[in-house]
Amino acid sequence: MARTPSQGRLRFDRLSVRDWIRLVLLSMAVLLVLCAATGAVLLDRTGVRNADLVDHIQPGRSAVLLLQRSLVDQESGVRGFALSGNEAFLAPYEAGVREERRQLAATAQLLGTDGVFGSDLAAVRDKAVRWRTEQAAPLIAAIRDGAGITSVQPRVEGSKRSFDELRALLRVQERHLDEARTAARADVASLRTQRDWAFLGMLAVILVTGLLLALLLSRMVVRPLAALRAAADQVAGGDFDRRIDVPGPEDVRAVGASVDSMRRRIAGELAEAREKEALLVVQGADLDAQAQELRRSNAELEQFAYVASHDLQEPLRKVAAFCQLLEKRYADVVDDRGKQYIAFAVDGAKRMQILINDLLTFSRVGRLDADPVPVAMDDVLAQALGNLATAVEESGAVVEVPDRPLPVVSGDPTSLTMLWQNLIGNAIKFRHPQRTPVRIVVRCQRAGDDWLFRVADNGIGVAPEFAEKVFVLFQRLHSREEYAGTGIGLALCRKIVEYYGGTIRLDTEGAVAGSEEGARVCFSLPVEPTGVRT
Numbered sequence: 001m002a003r004t005p006s007q008g009r010l011r012f013d014r015l016s017v018r019d020w021i022r023l024v025l026l027s028m029a030v031l032l033v034l035c036a037a038t039g040a041v042l043l044d045r046t047g048v049r050n051a052d053l054v055d056h057i058q059p060g061r062s063a064v065l066l067l068q069r070s071l072v073d074q075e076s077g078v079r080g081f082a083l084s085g086n087e088a089f090l091a092p093y094e095a096g097v098r099e100e101r102r103q104l105a106a107t108a109q110l111l112g113t114d115g116v117f118g119s120d121l122a123a124v125r126d127k128a129v130r131w132r133t134e135q136a137a138p139l140i141a142a143i144r145d146g147a148g149i150t151s152v153q154p155r156v157e158g159s160k161r162s163f164d165e166l167r168a169l170l171r172v173q174e175r176h177l178d179e180a181r182t183a184a185r186a187d188v189a190s191l192r193t194q195r196d197w198a199f200l201g202m203l204a205v206i207l208v209t210g211l212l213l214a215l216l217l218s219r220m221v222v223r224p225l226a227a228l229r230a231a232a233d234q235v236a237g238g239d240f241d242r243r244i245d246v247p248g249p250e251d252v253r254a255v256g257a258s259v260d261s262m263r264r265r266i267a268g269e270l271a272e273a274r275e276k277e278a279l280l281v282v283q284g285a286d287l288d289a290q291a292q293e294l295r296r297s298n299a300e301l302e303q304f305a306y307v308a309s310h311d312l313q314e315p316l317r318k319v320a321a322f323c324q325l326l327e328k329r330y331a332d333v334v335d336d337r338g339k340q341y342i343a344f345a346v347d348g349a350k351r352m353q354i355l356i357n358d359l360l361t362f363s364r365v366g367r368l369d370a371d372p373v374p375v376a377m378d379d380v381l382a383q384a385l386g387n388l389a390t391a392v393e394e395s396g397a398v399v400e401v402p403d404r405p406l407p408v409v410s411g412d413p414t415s416l417t418m419l420w421q422n423l424i425g426n427a428i429k430f431r432h433p434q435r436t437p438v439r440i441v442v443r444c445q446r447a448g449d450d451w452l453f454r455v456a457d458n459g460i461g462v463a464p465e466f467a468e469k470v471f472v473l474f475q476r477l478h479s480r481e482e483y484a485g486t487g488i489g490l491a492l493c494r495k496i497v498e499y500y501g502g503t504i505r506l507d508t509e510g511a512v513a514g515s516e517e518g519a520r521v522c523f524s525l526p527v528e529p530t531g532v533r534t
Helices: 005-013 017-084 087-111 115-144 149-236 250-329 336-364 377-387 389-395 413-429 489-499
Strands: 373-376 398-400 408-411 439-447 450-457 503-507 520-526
Touching (some): 017 087, 017 115, 017 149, 087 115, 115 149, 250 336, 373 413, 377 413, 389 413, 408 413, 408 520, 413 439, 413 450, 413 489, 489 503, 489 520
Antiparallel strands (some): 373 408, 439 450
């Protein structure tokens, strides 16, 4: 029993978006199979000829060019060695020989050993062997035996003439390859023209099918999605409570339901995020208040250290003065033990004064310094050496500074002078009694955005396990009887360097070149925009 047109329309009306797409794609597939059958034959023929061009002729030509370059490298190396006698010129020659063997094997594998390509390759290989055997090797041997340039000039000319013959063979080989490549390209172009006509037919089928799909998608997908987009834009504008309800096929409605579910989840997460943001604002305010309190506390501590150290000076001076007066006035009454006790008291008071002065200097770093200005490190180093002139002369120390000017950095001249004075003074103080003269080497180099300075010596050095301890305030590695001092020097250096944005450390890998012992202190300071003083 035949179906009526109305029954057919009802059947099509029940098709979903997926069913419509399948129907159109099936029709397109049938037509494409017919066109593809025609194009497959042309593609196969094109592929065979193109594969010959791409996989053999073109790579073979590239291998031949590399072979030519390896031979030219050999000839250039031999000629350079002949003219200079420098063995370094033979490096290209030896590398060219190795490369020649690789490219001969690669060319033979790509182009084969038969036919005109095989004949050309054999001729080039044989001629290259004869040139090396009859020209290059004897010439190299003669130069190595001490022959002069004048005596080997005929050999050089003979080598050139022989290599020119090899160049001619290479040109013939390259011409044959060019001719083969041109012929292959012509064949591929002809086959591609036929193939393109077949593809044009396939393209027409695809265009018609695409038009049908566009019409289908516009009615069944685009319009419902436009409604979905309008609703999503309202949600994106801040209306997170708007419900998304999209009409259309079941699968499009499912997309709308998924988007609405995502909207509800985003609305919940947004509310939670706003609560967390409010909490972070409160916590940030608390942290700012704590930081302000910490800065105020640090300032008070520094002021307290300065005032306490300053006020301790006068009592100590009185203790030392009255002890010395007591020793003078009652020298005939006090016995030797009493004098020794008085000496201990005077020495303790003096050491306390030195310690307080060092502590005052330490507390002033970064607190009383003027605003940073460009400072030439040459000038402050010279000032430090001037301050240490007596110690340098008495110890016989030799201070080596760079030949080129040291850079300009940002800082305070007085603080940077103290930095150099402490580092060089330590190198003099902790000299080794059996290593003379005392050598102190100052070096500087650029390391990214920092200048890296090094002060190395040949003194007693520092054990690696104490590399960090020496920079701690009041830390000493030796007794006062061995080496005088308060243990503040390197701590002061660290405070100065870190105040100006740098770092300081003890390099445990070595000190002065040629010495296995000694110490090397490295510190860095940021690069000053003014650069290096000229």
